[in-house]
Amino acid sequence: MSYSNIYLVRNQKALPEALRMTDLTRFEGQAVLVKLHMGEPGNPYFISPELARLVINEVSSAGGRPFLFDTVVAYPGERSHRRGYERVARRHGFYRDNVGCNITIGERGIRILEGDIAIEVATQIYETDCMVVLSHVKGHIQAGFGGAIKNLGMGGVTKASKRRIHCMSMPIHDNDTCNYCGKCVSACPYSALSISNDWFIDRTKCEGCGKCVLACTQHALRFETMSLAEGLAISAMACTRNKEVVYLSSLHHITQNCDCEASPGPIMCPDIGYLVGTDAAAIDAAALDLIDDVAPGVCVRYTGVDPREQITHAAALGMRDTYRLSEL
């Protein structure tokens, strides 16, 4: 079994050494997208501009050309459009003179198939070969836990895919019951269905709206629903396929709620430190193990959701989740 090396540092001063262990020189000459959440108004526990600047400096010293990146959110609010998110980012200290690089907020995406699920990966992520993913570790009311997989799986895609992942569903067709009346084809607002010799669904077009299932009076269609954890794993896989990625996760202010909530809720667990590695599932597994060492079962106790489900799905998709932890 191959292990992913994960480095734990308790003090920010040791972070440059941990980052260098991941061989940042492979980013030399390349644009490097640094993915992070720049903070929901009202929630103070986002990754700090100082930490972002430290990473930017290390990537630049290794010869990379970093820029900070996040996507607009799907729910109403200031961060739901580029201009608004840029204002929030600036208020939170994310501007060129303070962090040392440009800041880009993505609104558009490229639709790709991950297995048979269509995901709109942010155009900038799709086009980059190299990424650093900065994640604030915390709980999440629907996924039990938010770390690197969540940061990419939700934060690396368009509004349409964010909505879709929160409610993943796909119609399943029963050949024996179908009378090929075509009602579902007419009902589909995305032209995802067709009937020629057989009933056909174009999964790259389906948005999971359910109108076809409602339209079918024969009950030949039903929904296959998927958990948020599985959707996040699929989406994170779509964002990272064939890319060189370094992950840095901050285990500080480990709150009950996600960074997208204006109110972060109570702190669930004392600060632990920083993790650095090159595999999303492995760094999330290490974060959860460390949290469980300090406050056993706290994520599931606070959120009621199994926080490891997303890691199990990510591993099933081929992400490495076994790790060897070294403290620097």
Ligand code: SF4
């Ligand atoms: S509406 Fe139902 S019965 Fe009619 S073609 Fe679609 S799946 Fe078949």
Ligand code: SF4
């Ligand atoms: S779920 Fe919606 S988008 Fe998908 S095939 Fe049915 S009607 Fe079309």
